[in-house]
Amino acid sequence: EDQVTQSPEALRLQEGESSSLNCSYTVSGLRGLFWYRQDPGKGPEFLFTLYSAGEEKEKERLKATLTKKESFLHITAPKPEDSATYLCAVQIHNQGGKLIFGQGTELSVKP
Amino acid sequence: GAGVSQTPSNKVTEKGKYVELRCDPISGHTALYWYRQSLGQGPEFLIYFQGTGAADDSGLPNDRFFAVRPEGSVSTLKIQRTERGDSAVYLCASSLGSGPSTDTQYFGPGTRLTVL
Numbered sequence: 083e084d085q086v087t088q089s090p091e092a093l094r095l096q097e098g099e100s101s102s103l104n105c106s107y108t109v110s111g112l113r114g115l116f117w118y119r120q121d122p123g124k125g126p127e128f129l130f131t132l133y134s135a136g137e138e139k140e141k142e143r144l145k146a147t148l149t150k151k152e153s154f155l156h157i158t159a160p161k162p163e164d165s166a167t168y169l170c171a172v173q174i175h176n177q178g179g180k181l182i183f184g185q186g187t188e189l190s191v192k193p
Numbered sequence: 194g195a196g197v198s199q200t201p202s203n204k205v206t207e208k209g210k211y212v213e214l215r216c217d218p219i220s221g222h223t224a225l226y227w228y229r230q231s232l233g234q235g236p237e238f239l240i241y242f243q244g245t246g247a248a249d250d251s252g253l254p255n256d257r258f259f260a261v262r263p264e265g266s267v268s269t270l271k272i273q274r275t276e277r278g279d280s281a282v283y284l285c286a287s288s289l290g291s292g293p294s295t296d297t298q299y300f301g302p303g304t305r306l307t308v309l
Contacts, residue, residue, distance in 0.1 A: 182238065
């Protein structure tokens with residue numbers, strides 16, 4: 083069965099304290115892996131798409147990486163405004179465009 | 194430009210009633226998706242439209258749920274005989290297409306459905 087697992091469920095950081103969020107996946111054939119940010123009461127906001135192992139993408143303090151089994155979202159010197167839930171999702175070959183999401187990592191960055 | 198919009202933002206209904214949730218996708222996006230998100234969980238796929246047709250409805254939980262997209266733009270998710278377990282945030286997303294580099298899904302703010 084296709085499955086996406088994110089860890090940790092919650093992460094508390096001090097401002098400036100770098101860390102990483104993990105997304106492990108077990109799927110029949112990965113077509114793409116997506117990272118989203120979700121603020122309370124809002125819809126997910128697109129961050130990155132990764133398509134092949136070894137690929138990396140960066141945006142401000144965030145960097146996403148992909149291997150054949152997992153993806154990491156690295157947060158460098160986070161700020162309080164980075165506090166949100168980060169969602170990982172996968173698309174599977176021959177299953178159209180539907181996304182299979184993990185349960186998310188709730189990140190809190192304290193000043 | 195305008196993003197995905199959903200109406201209403203909140204809907205409170207009684208058990209057994211019928212509800213309709215509306216989604217306006219980004220102009221020009223041919224693919225439209227519905228997801229359901231329970232508290233503390235990631236979104237769960239319900240149905241996907243490519244144009245006017247439902248390309249994949251494998252996520253609809255039972256036959257009380259139905260969705261349409263008659264003109265290939267606006268979509269309506271319809272829930273009959275609502276149950277308390279249907280309470281969740283219903284999210285809509287659209288993408289330019291469904292192939293690589295066009296398949297990024299952009300989400301609306303969601304409709305929070307509460308069934309009393």
